Amino acid sequence: MAPRSVQPVILIVEPFGGSTRLHNPNLPMVYWDDAAVTRGDGVFETLLIRDGKPVNIERHARRFLASATLLGLPEPDLNYWHRATDEAAMEWYRQQGQTPAEGFRGEAQCVWTYTRGRASTGNPTAWIRVNSLPAEMIQQREQGVAVMTTPRGWTINTELPGVYVAAEGKVPQSPAPWLTVGAKTLNYAAAMAALRYAKDRGFDDVVWLGADGESVLEGATSTVVMEKKGKRLRTPSSGGEILPGTTQAALFDYAHSQGWKCKEKPLTVTDLKSARSVWLLSSVRGAVPVTRIDDTCLEPHDLDELRQLFQAAMH
Structure with a gap:
């Protein structure tokens, strides 16, 4: 089934667990003093979503945790990131007109991003992005x-x-x-x-x-x-x-x-x-x-x- 929309799904996550919220991809979300912008100071993982499920997620999660530890970032709750990934993927398939009852079909790109956050607050920033695979990649x-x-x-x-x-x-x-x-x-x-x-x-x-x-x-x-x-x-x-x-x-x-x-x-x-x-x-x-x-x-x-x-x- 061809994607009905090319809009990505952006899910803001609390790095330590807790609430998540969908973000309008047409609006800004990162502050001017976020270390991701000013220093490239943060970590990420890129996963494949296939037929509704993240592929090879355990290996990605272990590397994500190791990356955060090496940079001295607070330890991410991997179970929470797993759940948030499922939530973001389900929303992406829903926007393609698919439902869980019918079974999800197709592939998408998922990116976890975790930064040191704002210099003014010291709080980390984190989000998950799910989007269509680029045509060049296919x-x-x-x-x-x-x-x-x-x-x-x-x-x-x-x-x-x-x-x-x-x-x-x-x-x-x-x-x-x-x-x-x-x-x-x-x-x-x-x-x-x-x-x-x-x-x-x-x-x-x-x-x-x-x-x-x-x-x-x-x-x-x-x-x-x-x-x-x-x-x-x-x-x-x-x-x-x-x-x-x-x-x-x-x-x-x-x-x-x-x-x-x-x-x-x-x-x-x-x-x-x-x-x-x-x-x-x-x-x-x-x-x-x-x-x-x-x-x-x-x-x-x-x-x-x-x-x-x-x-x-x-x-």
């Missing part, structure tokens, strides 16, 4: 993407205490006090600038490389996964400079149960170019095949089989 699922590889331009000193623990989405016992490598923060300006740069040059996406210009890290907003012969899936080793992906974790768990051999290991651009297929994985866009890396065109194999595997993994 097109990329079907047609694939051309990616530009580039060094990220900054590196992380992995000798700092707690780096690897934090990068795994856990809270280290003795982190460097500024350590936010494991947090999914609102500060995405560099990634968005890289995507604009790539699109101006005829690419759809970016894959970050290590300082050596060959080691594969991750996509600008995704995890890199490649397929090899013999039902093998590989992704760059997480930790340090690579934020573990919730979608990749769900895929590897499911694929392993189906007889696939799944490993994290260091990967290079040469590895990607010689793979049977290369994919960018993210929560809402899902699994997107890579059709070109820089000037090298790829010929992905078994796309339908892999798509079915990825689809089954996301429940």
